[in-house]
Amino acid sequence: MTLTLRDWASGNSLLHRMDARWKLVALFPVACFIVAVPHWTLAGLTFLVSLAWLRYAGLPWKWLISRLASVAGFLMIVGLVLPVSIPAEGWSFGPVRFSYRGVEIAALVVLRVLTVTSLGLLLLATTPLDCLARGLLGLGLPQVLVQILTMSLRYVYLLGAELSRIRLALRARGYQRGFSPHSYRTTAYVLGSLLLRSQERAERVAQAMRCRAFAGQLRLLSVPGNHLGDVLLALLLVVSLSLLPWLVLQCIQRF
Amino acid sequence: MSWILEVQGLSYTWPGGFSALEDVTFQVTTGESVAVVGPNGAGKTTLLLCLAGVVLPQRGQIRIAGFDPRDSAQRQQIPRKVGLVFSDSDDQLIHWTVYDDVAFGPLNLGLPEAEVRRxxxxxxxxxxxxxxxxxxxxxxxxxxxxxxxLAGVLAMEPEILLLDEPTLHLDPRARRELIRILNRLDVTKLIASHDLEFNLAICQRAFVLDQGRLVADGPIRKLFANASLMEAHGLEVPLSLVQSRDPLAGSAS
Structure with missing residues (x-):
């Protein structure tokens, strides 16, 4: 996933060129606002605006849907359980009773999750990781956390590539995954082997870093100072994702 | 004679008891390019790690670019003068862009940003x-x-370059390109590699290591052409030297 995110992060929209610090400053409070949104219609409008921003950033629908589908499992549980578990006025379908209130709450949760996920994608898909790290450091996030984040993302798909090679090697020797003690044992061996390889790689990476004079403090090249354009774009993000949907909803309710 | 690297009676045993280096002694002159060859497990990588100050030998002395790796304060200065290129590049490339990765070392040296970018x-x-x-x-x-x-290490402007299996996973074109780049670099080089032709293309001198001991030290062509020495230590005479000795060798179909 990080790979595909990095592919899109090299675009050229205003969002791509925006200072990561201002992007974080704008999107974090918006995400908090969305989590606190009280009604599904407002959450729905915010979701539509977030989709509009994603499209503006040039991210294709197919890619967006595949990314949003990553939270589908959780949403399906919420969407199925809440309507039948909240006792209130509703309708029956065979032996199952659905409540209007339950459907409303399920819609609210689903839309909140989809919107926050969209905002996360908006941030990650328009910001190269090195810029994000600089942004996080610039906002005062502790060095250690930024190092853990960047190094984890840098090496997670090397680990993924190693896992793929192990799986290929297993298949080449006729292994088929199934529900048997042999299969469980093999999975455990693979996980153990991955763990050991990761530990060995971590040691070598630490050695290589020390060889380049790393003494525990992450230093990065500086970014240009604040631009008025970044501040305005941050304001536009906040207004369009919080104030605008709220105003639209007020107008709809009035008429 | 000005030695940039002096090693005296160096011994290293890995935790677990494996003796990787045993009483190794040699000197290297400024500007020399030296190949370190030997079978698997001979101690080549361990030697480079000791020289770079990554691991500390239990016995013996090292003086590299004027620093003693056993002294903690001097060890921290070693990266300013000594660059180690690891065999697996993924161990070394930690950043999300090549540019940031190459800047990593100079930034750690505390250089001004304009100098880092240069x-x-x-x-x-x-x-x-x-x-x-x-x-x-x-x-x-x-x-x-x-x-x-390699760029990440060169940006530190080292006086000594240590390369561990530099041709690992390289295709012939990339290998040729690397030979061209290394031959243009005016620094002292120590190259640990099984690729004997690669060593011949770059180095004038060679060390043969076997079971942690330095068993031969001399001009590279002379050592590599010595069939009995090479075979005794799990190596073989490179094809280019065989062909230069016997014009028919290699042409038979």
């Missing part, structure tokens, strides 16, 4: 990777990764 530019130019400056290391080919890792 060094990054020069290092990328030296390895011919200016076009890939803002690419993700994961997307690079093996040859490009190797060159990016």
């Amino acid at each position: 060094r990054v530019q020069r290092a990328l130019q030296a390895v011919g990777l200016e076009h890939a400056a803002f690419r993700v290391p994961f997307h690079l080919s093996s040859g490009e990764k190797k060159r990016a890792a």
Whole structure:
């Protein structure tokens, strides 16, 4: 996933060129606002605006849907359980009773999750990781956390590539995954082997870093100072994702 | 004679009891290029790690670019003068763009940003990777990764370059390119590699290590042409030397 995110992060929209610090400053409070949104219609409008921003950033629908589908499992549980578990006025379908209130709450949760996920994608898909790290450091996030984040993302798909090679090697020797003690044992061996390889790689990476004079403090090249354009774009993000949907909803309710 | 590297009675045993180096002694002159060859497990990588101050030998003395790795304060200064290129480039490329990765070392040296950017530019130019400056290391080919890792070390402007299996996973074109780059670098080089032809193309001198001991030290062509020495230590005479001795060798179909 990080790979595909990095592919899109090299675009050229205003969002791509925006200072990561201002992007974080704008999107974090918006995400908090969305989590606190009280009604599904407002959450729905915010979701539509977030989709509009994603499209503006040039991210294709197919890619967006595949990314949003990553939270589908959780949403399906919420969407199925809440309507039948909240006792209130509703309708029956065979032996199952659905409540209007339950459907409303399920819609609210689903839309909140989809919107926050969209905002996360908006941030990650328009910001190269090195810029994000600089942004996080610039906002005062502790060095250690930024190092853990960047190094984890840098090496997670090397680990993924190693896992793929192990799986290929297993298949080449006729292994088929199934529900048997042999299969469980093999999975455990693979996980153990991955763990050991990761530990060995971590040691070598630490050695290589020390060889380049790393003494525990992450230093990065500086970014240009604040631009008025970044501040305005941050304001536009906040207004369009919080104030605008709220105003639209007020107008709809009035008429 | 000015030694840039002096090693006296160096011994190292890995935790677990494996003796990787046993009483190794040698000197290297400024500007020399030396190949370190030997079978698997001979101690080549351990020697480079000891020289770079990554692991500390239990016995013996090292003086590298004027520093003693056993002294903690001096050990921290070693990266200013000594660059180690690891065999697996992915161990070394830790950043999300090649540019940031090459800047990593100079930034750690506390250099001003303008100087860091100048060094990054020069290092990328030296390895011919200016076009890939803002690419993700994961997307690079093996040859490009190797060159990016080398650029990361060159940006530190070392006086001694230690290379561990530099031709690992390289195709012939990338290997030729690496030979060209290394031959242009005016620094002292120690190259640990099984690729004997590669060593011949770069180095004037060779060390043969076996079971942690330095068993031979001399002019590279003379050592590599010594069939009994090479065979006794799990090596073989490189094809180019066999052919130069016997014009018919290698042409038979």
